[in-house]
Amino acid sequence: MRTLEDPTSLVLASASPRRKDLLSQLGLRFIVSAADLDETPLEGEPADTYVLRLAQAKARAVAARFPAAWVLAADTTVALGPELLGKPKDGAEAREMLSRLSGRTHNVYTGVALVGRTEASTVVRSGVTFRTLTPGEIDWYVGTGEPLDKAGAYAVQGRGGFLVASVEGSPTNVIGLPLGETLELLTRAGVPLPWSAT
Numbered sequence: 001m002r003t004l005e006d007p008t009s010l011v012l013a014s015a016s017p018r019r020k021d022l023l024s025q026l027g028l029r030f031i032v033s034a035a036d037l038d039e040t041p042l043e044g045e046p047a048d049t050y051v052l053r054l055a056q057a058k059a060r061a062v063a064a065r066f067p068a069a070w071v072l073a074a075d076t077t078v079a080l081g082p083e084l085l086g087k088p089k090d091g092a093e094a095r096e097m098l099s100r101l102s103g104r105t106h107n108v109y110t111g112v113a114l115v116g117r118t119e120a121s122t123v124v125r126s127g128v129t130f131r132t133l134t135p136g137e138i139d140w141y142v143g144t145g146e147p148l149d150k151a152g153a154y155a156v157q158g159r160g161g162f163l164v165a166s167v168e169g170s171p172t173n174v175i176g177l178p179l180g181e182t183l184e185l186l187t188r189a190g191v192p193l194p195w196s197a198t
C-alpha cells in the first residue's frame with residue numbers, strides 16, 4: 001500500500017515553481033515530473049474547456065511514466081471576454097496584454113486533474129480587476145521580466161501585485177493551483193494527507 005512516507009505515491013506533473021510551492025503548502029510529499037505538450041487552444045475553444053483538456057492531458061502523459069502513482073496536473077489561462085490570453089511571447093506582447101487588462105475585470109481559469117486508480121478533475125474561476133495603469137507602470141513592469149512566463153503577462157503574487165485592485169474567488173487559483181479544490185480532489189480520491197496519516 002502507498003503511504004505518505006513514500007514520496008513517489010504523488011507526482012506533480014508541472015514545470016511551474018509556483019505550483020510546486022503551492023502544493024508544498026498542503027504538507028504533502030511528492031515528486032515533480034513535467035509533461036511537455038502543445039498548449040495551443042483549439043479554434044473557438046472556451047477557457048474552461050481548454051484548461052480542463054490541458055490539465056487532463058498533462059496528468060495522463062505523466063501517469064504513463066508512473067503507473068502506480070497519483071499524478072496531479074493543472075493549467076491556467078486568462079480570459080478577457082471570450083479571448084484567451086496565454087503567456088506572452090515577448091515584451092511587446094506583454095505590453096499589449098497589460099494595456100488591454102488595464103482598468104477592466106477578467107477571469108482566470110485553472111483546470112486541475114488527478115489521475116491514478118481513478119480520474120477526477122475540476123475547473124476553478126476567479127475574477128481579477130486591474131487598476132487603470134499608466135504607460136510608465138506598464139513599461140517598468142515589463143522591464144522586470146516577470147510577465148514572460150505568466151498567463152496574461154502578470155503575477156499577482158510577485159511584483160505584479162500593484163496591478164491588481166481586487167480578486168474575487170480563490171487567490172491560489174490565480175497563481176496556478178486552487179488549493180481548496182485541489183485538496184478536495186485528493187481527499188475524494190483517498191490520497192493520504194498529512195492529517196489522515198496519524
Ligand SMILES: Cc1cn([C@H]2C[C@H](O)[C@@H](COP(=O)(O)OP(=O)(O)OP(=O)(O)O)O2)c(=O)[nH]c1=O
Binds near residue numbers: 014019074087150156
Ligand atoms: C495570472 C497569473 C498566472 N501565473 C502563472 C501560473 C502558471 O505557471 C502560468 C500559466 O502557465 P501554465 O501553462 O498553466 O503552466 P506552466 O507552463 O507554468 O507549468 P506546467 O504546464 O508545467 O504546469 O502563469 C502566475 O504565476 N500568477 C498570476 O497571477
